[in-house]
Amino acid sequence: MAIRLDIVTAEQLVFSDDVDIVVAPGIDGELAILPRHAPLMTMLQPGELRVRKGGEETFMAITGGFLEVRPDRITILADAAERAEDIDAARAEEAKRRAEERLRGTLSETDMARAEAALRRSLLRLRVAEKRRRRRSEL
Amino acid sequence: MANIRLIRRRIRGVQSTAKITRAMEMIATSKMRRAQEAGVAGRPYDEKIRQVISALAALPQSGGAPHPLLQRRPVVKIAVVHITSDRGLCGGLNSNINRTTASFILEQKVPVTVITVGRKGSEFMRRVGRDVRAEFTRLGDRPSLLDTLPISRIVIDDYSSGLVDMVYLAYARFVTTMTQTPVLEQLLPVEPAEMPAMQNVEYIYEPGPEAVLGELLPRFVEMEVYHAVLESIASEQSARMVAMRNATESAHELIDDLTLLYNKARQESITTELLDITGGAAALK
Numbered sequence: 001m002a003i004r005l006d007i008v009t010a011e012q013l014v015f016s017d018d019v020d021i022v023v024a025p026g027i028d029g030e031l032a033i034l035p036r037h038a039p040l041m042t043m044l045q046p047g048e049l050r051v052r053k054g055g056e057e058t059f060m061a062i063t064g065g066f067l068e069v070r071p072d073r074i075t076i077l078a079d080a081a082e083r084a085e086d087i088d089a090a091r092a093e094e095a096k097r098r099a100e101e102r103l104r105g106t107l108s109e110t111d112m113a114r115a116e117a118a119l120r121r122s123l124l125r126l127r128v129a130e131k132r133r134r135r136r137s138e139l
Numbered sequence: 140m141a142n143i144r145l146i147r148r149r150i151r152g153v154q155s156t157a158k159i160t161r162a163m164e165m166i167a168t169s170k171m172r173r174a175q176e177a178g179v180a181g182r183p184y185d186e187k188i189r190q191v192i193s194a195l196a197a198l199p200q201s202g203g204a205p206h207p208l209l210q211r212r213p214v215v216k217i218a219v220v221h222i223t224s225d226r227g228l229c230g231g232l233n234s235n236i237n238r239t240t241a242s243f244i245l246e247q248k249v250p251v252t253v254i255t256v257g258r259k260g261s262e263f264m265r266r267v268g269r270d271v272r273a274e275f276t277r278l279g280d281r282p283s284l285l286d287t288l289p290i291s292r293i294v295i296d297d298y299s300s301g302l303v304d305m306v307y308l309a310y311a312r313f314v315t316t317m318t319q320t321p322v323l324e325q326l327l328p329v330e331p332a333e334m335p336a337m338q339n340v341e342y343i344y345e346p347g348p349e350a351v352l353g354e355l356l357p358r359f360v361e362m363e364v365y366h367a368v369l370e371s372i373a374s375e376q377s378a379r380m381v382a383m384r385n386a387t388e389s390a391h392e393l394i395d396d397l398t399l400l401y402n403k404a405r406q407e408s409i410t411t412e413l414l415d416i417t418g419g420a421a422a423l424k
Contacts, residue, residue: 006183008183008184008187009181009184009284010181010184010185010284010358010361010362010365011177011180011181011283011284012180012181013180013183026345027345027346028345028346038343039341039342039343040342040343040344040345041191041342041343041344041345041351042343042344042345042346042351043345043346043350043351043354066191066351066354066355068187068191068342075187077184077187077188077358079358
């Protein structure tokens with residue numbers, strides 16, 4: 001048995017397929033959703049999203065949003081979502097370096113928060129991209 | 140003859156203008172298609188977020204005050220987000236939006252402040268001496284949601300802090316390639332749509348309905364602003380496409396008329412020359 005999963009951002013439909021299980025970074029901790037889950041609406045925190053279909057697993061980096069479970073489908077309203085294979089590791093690395101550099105300087109409170117958020121995002125993207133690479137070398 | 144040279148130069152000038160307007164038409168066509176696609180791509184997100192908001196708003200309130208963005212207050216000050224294009228050469232598009240907003244402002248009994256997006260609108264508002272709260276220009280042809288966030292930020296902040304009690308969005312709605320209508324819509328307070336009774340599913344909310352609603356509402360406003368910007372870009376490009384097509388057609392008409400004039404003048408000069416020659420030959424006999 002499978003359940004429909006749509007991942008949408010304000011700009012595009014990122015993912016749409018029938019899947020077996022979704023593991024998402026919920027606001028109160030990671031949660032796994034299988035078909036026939038009770039209707040649920042939860043906030044997501046920035047983190048890693050795992051989707052399994054058949055024997056195949058897809059990793060995605062997600063920077064927060066919402067997850068809705070209905071009897072027939074799961075919808076994720078993501079602020080931004082990127083598939084592991086689409087993540088440009090070099091760019092993420094560069095962003096991480098920039099954010100770290102900015103954090104070393106003196107900053108106003110909002111700039112500090114912004115730089116920290118940027119750092120968190122780049123670390124997350126790197127982690128997800130890394131996972132993807134490891135899996136490929138195992139195969 | 141000087142006259143003939145003059146006409147020929149004129150024809151060449153009009154021809155090169157026609158080439159430019161033709162190129163602009165084609166560019167506008169492809170940009171319009173892209174803007175339309177971007178608008179369509181965001182639709183599922185938009186629909187979902189509306190659905191969830193109306194579901195949440197329909198829930199019995201748990202005593203506390205409604206979320207700030209849902210709160211209706213006596214209106215003491217209004218803000219209008221006035222969205223126009225940065226560039227001209229798109230027919231009457233910008234003047235139509237300017238007129239719509241201006242007449243709206245004049246009808247109000249309370250002060251109205253303006254947030255302009257796009258150079259054309261901000262120039263207009265400055266010219267007529269309106270109170271401009273903020274102006275945004277150079278969003279480009281393909282803005283991302285991120286690019287429009289500063290606009291929604293200022294709207295949300297001003298509304299939450301009580302600086303304004305109502306916010307409208309003014310932009311050109313894309314109806315068809317041929318028609319774009321200026322519209323003025325209420326953005327804040329958010330008015331949740333009525334829920335169709337059948338869709339009422341009992342949800343588990345994490346961490347809780349209020350928290351989810353509180354996170355959703357700002358995103359809804361961001362989305363609406365983003366959408367209005369995309370729509371206005373699609374309108375701008377299609378208006379430009381039509382304007383440029385008309386310009387190209389007029390140029391071709393003008394070239395036809397001028398060519399006729401040129402041929403007439405040329406023929407006339409040949410006739411006079413021939414007359415001169417035959418006259419001269421006759422005189423030699």
